[in-house]
Amino acid sequence: MKLLPAILAAFIATTTVDAGSSDVQVIAATGTDTTEDSTAILRPASVPVVSSITSFSTTPKMRFYIGGDSYQVQTAGKSYSLTNPDPQTLRFEVRPGDKAWYDAGSVDRAEIENDARIPVGTLINISYDFMVEPNGANGSFTNTASSYFILGQLHNDDAVGGVPTSPPFYVNLVGDHLQVNALYCPTGLNPSNAAGNLTHLTLWTDPNPIRVGQYNETKISANISNDSSGYLGVWVNGTQVVNYQGPLGFGDPTYWEYGLYRSPAPETVAAKFRNMTITTVAGPPGATSLRR
Secondary structure (H helix, E strand, O other): OOOOOOHEEEEEOOOOOOOOOOEEEEEEEEEOOOOOOEEEEEOOOOOOOOEEEEOOOOOOOEEEOOOOEEEEEEEOOOOOOOEEEOOOOEEEEEOOOOOOOOOOOOEEEEEEEEEEOEEOOOOOEEEEEEEEEOOOOHHHHOOOOOOOEEEEEEEOOHHHHHOOOOOOOEEEEEEEEEEEEEEEEEOOOOHEEEEEEOOEEEEEEOOOOEEOOEEEEEEEEEEEOOOOHHHEEEOOOOOOEEEEOOOOEEEOOOOEEEEEEHHHOOOOOEEEEEEEEEEEOOOOOOOOOOOO
């Protein structure tokens, strides 16, 4: 899929949807239980997209809303795991041994999961700011997770694929450096890690340490399709760091999940996310215009 400059320029310039455009859509979930085969639907954007958090809950398995989108709480349920400092901001914190109810292995997790399932071939735009809090000496940031520390991910809908998978796209922390990773697997092959059919892509590693105690503006534009129409663009603090065209994902729907998810580590880590918005372009796979 070739993206016209107008799409990307409009996305980078603003994340407020033009209420007068019928081509811009907002994702909404058809179900409220992620165990169902819930599919994202496209509904006309009659009002500007806002990121206000409503019906907030800290209870694992419960749901609340960000800009009208339903999210499920997936944390250890501690008092510090998930908090809501203001109507646009969420704070996540993980300590050693913090797991969601479904975690069987050695992981630490404090995340929320969007209920909407994004159909293959949908151009999805995600925008947010995030900040890691200092946890080391003299206001520094320490991360010793040895395998992964995921801040945001488009995860495969494994209920459709039938096997557990790693996310086709994720924003990772390697030490104190941001990294963007992607995976793909041809349709018809087993996409589980053990099957050996995955192609792993490290698309960007920030040469500079992450800014600590400051918000980092992040914008993502993606078409998760495991063929030549796949696309991923990522911007951090106004600079495009990824511009990838090629296969992404496993041929199944995906969903957005974010927060803190890491391999075991001894240090406490906390981060704030604010102004989360998700929009998508209407039309069939390969849609290339966003009229404003």
